[in-house]
Structures are given as C-alpha cells and as structure tokens.
Amino acid sequence: LLPDKAESQKQAAIFFEKLPFIYKRLLADANALLQADPAAHDLAEVLIAYPGFFAIAVHRFAHQLHLQGIPLLPRVLSEYAHSKTGIDIHYAAVIGDAFVIDHGTGIVIGETAVIGNNVVYCNEALERAQSNFRIVIYQYGINYLIEGPTSIPIELMAFLYGVRCY
DSSP, X not given: OOSSHHHHHHHHHHHHHHHHHHHHHHHHHHHHHHHHOTTOOOHHHHHHXXXXXXXXXXHHHHHHHHHTTOOSHHHHHHHXXXXXXXXXXXXXXXXXXXXXXXXXXXXXXXXXXEEOSSEEEEESBOSSOEESSEEEEEETTEEEEEOSSEEOOHHHHHHSTTOBOO
C-alpha cells in the first residue's frame, strides 16, 4: 500500500499516536448513543451490539487513515462496515463528536458530508422523541433536521411519513 518499509513504519507510528484521541471520540459516541436511545441499557451493550456504533467506530479508524494519505485501506474498512451494518459512511466524511446512528440501515453519508457535534441520525424511526441532540431523520432520500434540545411535537412526528410515533 505504501512505497517502502520506512514510510509504512512512519504511518503506523502516526496512527498509533492517534489511537487515544480516536478512543476518546468513540467513548463520546457510545455515551451519546446510551443517552439518546431509551432502548440502550448499558455501555457494554452499545459497544458490542449496536450496528450504528460499529459503523461509526470503523469510520473513525478509516477516516484517520484517510487523513494520513493511506491508499485503499480506508475504502476496504468502510465497505466492510457497510456490508455488516447496511450503513454506508464514506471514509472522507467529516463527523463531529458524540455522533449517534440509530435505526441506520440504508443511511448513506457521502464523501463531502460534514456533520457537527451532538447529532443523532435516524432512519425512519424515532422513539421517545425527546433529546438534547440535533436529530436528523433520513427518509426516502430527504434529511429532516430537528434542532435540540427539543421535544418533538406528535403532530410533526405524524407529518414525517413513516416515522413511528410513541
């Protein structure tokens, strides 16, 4: 993937130096998911069983490799996560801290996407529509952004066809 052994070792060292920062961001993502999803019982469940978190975790690693100019590997990682979760996040997409994907099958986050901090990205489903996060509901190719902290009125929930209201 890289031209020589010295460059490979240099890039590996840079990547390993970034791991504590990536870990911190992933912990913020996992805690945000735990806070945003009333169905999440504990942090271990989020880390082990949530496909949205898995997709975000793989993205964080792939994005770092992309920033370092590593060819091919970021694409392979992104496609692996997509095949496992149904969530397609381009490795070059810029994603802020405390990012949550809930009900993510079919979500596509493209190469030029820039997503801020404290965003919950949902795909046609939202339970207990109350959050301290900005909520993005993806539906039939349209993104609906609802700024928080907010309690989403049931009338708006009903307007967003396909969103389950609880």
